[in-house]
Amino acid sequence: MRIFYSPASPFAAKVRMAASHCGLELESVDTDTKAEPADLLASNPLGKIPAVVLDDGTALYDSRTICDYFDKLTGGQLVPQTLEDWTKVKLAEATADGIGDALILVLYEERYRPADRRHQPWVDKQMRKADRGLEVLEGQIEDLPEGPTTAHFAVAGLLGWMSFRFAGKLEAERPALAAWLQSFAETFPAYAELGPRQA
Numbered sequence: 001m002r003i004f005y006s007p008a009s010p011f012a013a014k015v016r017m018a019a020s021h022c023g024l025e026l027e028s029v030d031t032d033t034k035a036e037p038a039d040l041l042a043s044n045p046l047g048k049i050p051a052v053v054l055d056d057g058t059a060l061y062d063s064r065t066i067c068d069y070f071d072k073l074t075g076g077q078l079v080p081q082t083l084e085d086w087t088k089v090k091l092a093e094a095t096a097d098g099i100g101d102a103l104i105l106v107l108y109e110e111r112y113r114p115a116d117r118r119h120q121p122w123v124d125k126q127m128r129k130a131d132r133g134l135e136v137l138e139g140q141i142e143d144l145p146e147g148p149t150t151a152h153f154a155v156a157g158l159l160g161w162m163s164f165r166f167a168g169k170l171e172a173e174r175p176a177l178a179a180w181l182q183s184f185a186e187t188f189p190a191y192a193e194l195g196p197r198q199a
Contacts, residue, residue: 010157
């Protein structure tokens with residue numbers, strides 16, 4: 001299997017960590033989405049990462065879809081099957097992914113839009129979404145079943161990405177999340193290689 005990814009992407013990190021936990025080998029293809037490479041577009045018409053191409057040529061995209069596929073492929077190694085624990089895992093995963101979506105929009109507004117065309121009220125709205133999500137996520141991680149699960153990988157991907165894209169925010173505003181990431185990195189050693197890193 002091949003994965004189109006970027007070292008910084010929290011969503012790609014989530015998928016790569018999930019694959020590692022499941023014992024699945026991925027050939028990682030470092031991909032510049034701005035260049036819209038043909039092999040990425042052939043795998044994901046949206047031109048987004050991560051995208052995974054299976055050995056038979058089938059392409060999967062969106063980190064949740066890919067991780068759910070890995071879970072099914074390996075007999076449920078990523079998501080518990082009791083209704084209560086399944087719900088906790090999928091909600092925490094959705095919260096982490098949603099926070100990442102909001103913060104990426106903030107980053108893109110600052111990175112790609114000329115200063116005179118930026119819309120600060122829109123940026124502020126995205127930050128409020130992220131901040132509400134982070135508050136909820138603090139409670140959700142305390143309630144997660146033993147892992148790692150897709151939720152653990154989603155949260156670790158998000159927080160690792162935030163540690164360099166929004167440096168100091170977690171420590172200043174959400175120290176429990178910063179401590180959780182440190183603990184996760186200690187209990188899941190592959191995080192050092194597969195977690196998000198500044199490109």
